[in-house]
Amino acid sequence: MDIVIGVDIGGTKTKIGLVDKNGVCHEKTFFRTQDFPNLEEYLNKIKTTSDEMISNFGKPVNILGCGIGAPNASSKNGTIENASNLIWKGSVPLVEKLKQRMDMPIRIMNDASAAALGEMLFGGAKDMTDFIVITLGTGFGAGIVANGRLIDGYDGFAGELGHVDMTMGDGRLTGLGVRGGLEAYVSATGLKRTVTYMQSKYMVESRFRDVAYNDLHGEDITRAAEEGDEIALKSFDYTARIMAQALANFTAFTQPEAFILMGGLTNSGKWIMTPLEKYFNGFLLDVYKGKVKLLLSSMEDKTAAICGAAALIWENHRKSPLQ
Amino acid sequence: MDIVIGVDIGGTKTKIGLVDKNGVCHEKTFFRTQDFPNLEEYLNKIKTTSDEMISNFGKPVNILGCGIGAPNASSKNGTIENASNLIWKGSVPLVEKLKQRMDMPIRIMNDASAAALGEMLFGGAKDMTDFIVITLGTGFGAGIVANGRLIDGYDGFAGELGHVDMTMGDGRLTGLGVRGGLEAYVSATGLKRTVTYMQSKYMVESRFRDVAYNDLHGEDITRAAEEGDEIALKSFDYTARIMAQALANFTAFTQPEAFILMGGLTNSGKWIMTPLEKYFNGFLLDVYKGKVKLLLSSMEDKTAAICGAAALIWENHRKSPLQ
Numbered sequence: 001m002d003i004v005i006g007v008d009i010g011g012t013k014t015k016i017g018l019v020d021k022n023g024v025c026h027e028k029t030f031f032r033t034q035d036f037p038n039l040e041e042y043l044n045k046i047k048t049t050s051d052e053m054i055s056n057f058g059k060p061v062n063i064l065g066c067g068i069g070a071p072n073a074s075s076k077n078g079t080i081e082n083a084s085n086l087i088w089k090g091s092v093p094l095v096e097k098l099k100q101r102m103d104m105p106i107r108i109m110n111d112a113s114a115a116a117l118g119e120m121l122f123g124g125a126k127d128m129t130d131f132i133v134i135t136l137g138t139g140f141g142a143g144i145v146a147n148g149r150l151i152d153g154y155d156g157f158a159g160e161l162g163h164v165d166m167t168m169g170d171g172r173l174t175g176l177g178v179r180g181g182l183e184a185y186v187s188a189t190g191l192k193r194t195v196t197y198m199q200s201k202y203m204v205e206s207r208f209r210d211v212a213y214n215d216l217h218g219e220d221i222t223r224a225a226e227e228g229d230e231i232a233l234k235s236f237d238y239t240a241r242i243m244a245q246a247l248a249n250f251t252a253f254t255q256p257e258a259f260i261l262m263g264g265l266t267n268s269g270k271w272i273m274t275p276l277e278k279y280f281n282g283f284l285l286d287v288y289k290g291k292v293k294l295l296l297s298s299m300e301d302k303t304a305a306i307c308g309a310a311a312l313i314w315e316n317h318r319k320s321p322l323q
Numbered sequence: 324m325d326i327v328i329g330v331d332i333g334g335t336k337t338k339i340g341l342v343d344k345n346g347v348c349h350e351k352t353f354f355r356t357q358d359f360p361n362l363e364e365y366l367n368k369i370k371t372t373s374d375e376m377i378s379n380f381g382k383p384v385n386i387l388g389c390g391i392g393a394p395n396a397s398s399k400n401g402t403i404e405n406a407s408n409l410i411w412k413g414s415v416p417l418v419e420k421l422k423q424r425m426d427m428p429i430r431i432m433n434d435a436s437a438a439a440l441g442e443m444l445f446g447g448a449k450d451m452t453d454f455i456v457i458t459l460g461t462g463f464g465a466g467i468v469a470n471g472r473l474i475d476g477y478d479g480f481a482g483e484l485g486h487v488d489m490t491m492g493d494g495r496l497t498g499l500g501v502r503g504g505l506e507a508y509v510s511a512t513g514l515k516r517t518v519t520y521m522q523s524k525y526m527v528e529s530r531f532r533d534v535a536y537n538d539l540h541g542e543d544i545t546r547a548a549e550e551g552d553e554i555a556l557k558s559f560d561y562t563a564r565i566m567a568q569a570l571a572n573f574t575a576f577t578q579p580e581a582f583i584l585m586g587g588l589t590n591s592g593k594w595i596m597t598p599l600e601k602y603f604n605g606f607l608l609d610v611y612k613g614k615v616k617l618l619l620s621s622m623e624d625k626t627a628a629i630c631g632a633a634a635l636i637w638e639n640h641r642k643s644p645l646q
Contacts, residue, residue, distance in 0.1 A: 072610070081610060130477045144576070146476070151469045153578025154453045154614065158469070160575040163608050165568055167491055178608065245488055252483040253467070253576050255476025285486050285501065287395070287404060291477065 002317070003061040005050050006310030008111065009033065009070035011085035011138070014042075016049050017303060018057060019310035021318065023122025025303040027053040037087050039097070047101040065105035067312030068094065069114035069305055071139075074156035075312075078108055081157075084175055085138065107312040111135070111305060113150055113159055115297075116143025117315055118308030119260050123299045131256045133297070134161075134247075136265035139175070140183035140190075146254045162187070166246060186243040188264040192216045194235040206231035218264055225271040236271045243272075244279030251288050262297035262304060325640070326384040328373050329633030331434065332356065332393035334408035334461070337365075339372050340626060341380060342633035344641060346445025348626040350376040360410050362420070370424040388428035390635030391417065392437035392628055394462075397479035398635075401431055404480075407498055408461070430635040434458070434628060436473055436482055438620075439466025440638055441631030442583050446622045454579045456620070457484075457570075459588035462498070463506035463513075469577045485510070489569060509566040511587040515539045517558040529554035541587055548594045559594045566595075567602030574611050585620035585627060 001020065008015040010033060017028035029049060036042035054061060072083035078095030080086065095106050109117070116133040119125040125133075129148040135141035140162030144151040151158045162183030163176060171180030172193065184190055196213055199206065206229050208216070224232035247259055265272060277294055284292065297304060324343065331338040333356060340351035352372060359365035377384060395406035401418030403409065418429050432440070439456040442448040448456075452471040458464035463485030467474040474481045485506030486499060494503030495516065507513055519536055522529065529552050531539070547555035570582055588595060600617055607615065620627060 146469060146474045146481070147472050149470050149472075151577050153469070154580040155578070157610050158576065158578040160578075160608060160610070164572040164575050165606070166489070168489055168494075168565065168568065171491075176608065242491065245491065249487040250576070252487050253481065253573070254474050255478070255481040255483075257477040283488070285483060285499065287480050287483070 001059055001061050002064055003054075003057075004064050004310040004313040005066040006306035006308070007046060007066060007068045008305035008309050009068060009080075009086070010111075010305075011071070014046070015306050016046065016053065017306035017310070018053055018061070019307050019314070021314060023118070023299075023307045023311075025306050025310075027057055028303060028306060029053060034087060039088050039092065042088075043094075043098055043101055046098065050102070063104055064317055065107070065313035066098070066102060067114065067309040067314075068098075068106070068108040069111035069309040069312075070094070070108060071111055073108045073110050075107065075109040075113070075152055076156035078106075080108070105313060105316075109309075109312055110141070110143070110157075110159060111308070112141030113143040113152075114308035114312060115141075115262065115304060116145050116308075117150060117311035118299060118304060119297065120145060121311045121314055121318060122307055123297060123304075124260055124295055125258070128257050130254060131258045131260060132250060132254070133260045133262065136187055136261060136263040138187060138189055138264075140187045142250075144254060146256075151254075161246070161250065164246070166242065166249075182242070182246050186239060186246060186265075188218050191218065191221060191235060191239050191265060191268075194238050195221055195231060198231045198234045198238070202231065202234065204230045208232070218267065222268045222271055225268070232271075236268065237275050239265075240272055240275035241279045244276055244283050247280055247294070248283035248285070251284060251292050255288065256292060258293035258295050260295045260297050262299070262301075266296055324382055324384050325387055326377075326380075327387050327633040327636040328389040329629035329631070330369060330389060330391045331628035331632050332391060332403075332409070333434075333628075334394070337369070338629050339369065339376065340629035340633070341376055341384070342630050342637070344637060346441070346622075346630045346634075348629050350380055351626060351629060352376060357410060362411050362415065365411075366417075366421055366424055369421065373425070386427055387640055388430070388636035389421070389425060390437070390632040390637075391421075391429070391431040392434035392632035392635075393417070393431060394434055395480075396431045396433050398430065398432040398436070398475055399479035401429075403431070428636060428639075432632075432635055433464070433466070433480075433482060434631070435464030436466040436475075437631035437635060438464075438585065438627060439468050439631075440473060440634035441622060441627060442620065443468060444634045444637055444641060445630055446620060446627075447583055447618055448581070451580050453577060454581045454583060455573060455577070456583045456585065459510055459584060459586040461510065461512055461587075463510045465573075467577060469579075474577075484569070484573065487569070489565065489572075505565070505569050509562060509569060509588075511541050514541065514544060514558060514562050514588060517561050518544055518554060521554045521557045521561070525554065525557065527553045531555070541590065545591045545594055548591070555594075559591065560598050562588075563595055563598035564602045567599055567606050570603055570617070571606035571608070574607060574615050578611065579615060581616035581618050583618045583620050585622065589619055
């Protein structure tokens, strides 16, 4: 059975799985990224974890390669560069070093771009040539597909849309110090910041008056909205409005057929989606109105990132006989 | 000799020329678009003008086709749709109607996208696979190339970057009624609006205190800057700052190797370029710093649009033996 090893490198967890040609993740496991401040030991851990999974799998497998999704990854250089939420600093030649341990094709890509490839091969974008995947977690990521191909950029750093300034230089700072950067508003973290901001702006009662910033969780904000908490409702509205403006702006760039949304913030369901759709259609230029879909990812939450990473390798195998 | 007919449809003039495989425009002429409110007569005029040029040319020619650049053109549909500065309203099936008169391959494209193809085939982007052409005239247009291919979008309306809102909904209105739209600031028209705004904001003396808005011309603003007029200098600085922020945002999208600038505003030379470069490098995310060039188009001003239009046809002929 042909199999690709998919690796999703996150600031907290590293997830690994074995993915078949239909995007089914057969084995999966994870370990804590932060337990391996030493890069060499981290790479050894990826190697031993993969080997264990393959031997546990039961059936004989033919490993086609290893695909990796990571923040701030350059697909062209095979590196991770200055990722603010990873332990290893500077430029990390991950592909080169992993190849010394695993003798197979290895590719790395920005995690949101990998997610876009995953949607194209296995998910809701199977028949699309122009779409954008938006990941709404700690940050705001984007994977852009146009003319049926992922947009990498001149040296592999396209799609850093969380750092687009929407405010003419007069807004919140992102973790990277970008003033007015989109992810300071539109992300799970951005929503928390907005709940805090709304408490400063309005004097209405709210359950959040008794909760410190560090104790704020996305699920609680959703629950509060369900209970009619005004601060929660205002926060979703504010977040959705800025996101709608951003997506309307992005539409003018590549005119995607759809935006496919995934990540923590999308778990808030209608509380974010209903105002988002209302504002989005209002902001769209006439020439785009009614033509751009807002979709939630249909990929399984827990394995979407692994399957996206594996898609980096599957992409090269599914082109001719299968697709 | 192989020749392509290039047609640039503008609100004021329609320019037509005969373009060879090296992007040299051998014959060129123009007529006033507004003289032909009747579409059928307009298309007849294109046909007779082309025929005259071909018979005037002297040498025998082999016509490969006709490429057309126009505002609000959809390459996928072969139409011009709701162009605010053209006479014919609604959806105009230009390619279909012109084919009834001219029996040859005919393609139409957004004028800025055509300019990008022109740069790729004949101009400063010959060796680039990722770049963006910005046209700064009455409006703000963009032609985006990524992975070596022009980005059309889902139905041919990608690159409408003049209508991106940079102000979170709190800015000037564009001609299309988009609040905060980029072209209300960054274009020849935007510069005029800024000169007027600066006179309202500051009390300093300026030669423009004696000039009405409708009498303002780009060349005069450049001349005033050369004379040290403070309103002119502040206006260039303000325009350049917003443009720099926009180009830094666009960089996060497709990470181009270069922006290639053309159109009326670029005639102001260093008055726009010097502050633009300063702000641009300041706004760029670290991962892009020093990697993105700001270039002025090297195409000849008067024929660039015609050659860009002709590139739509030449693109299909130069791929194999020539390139």
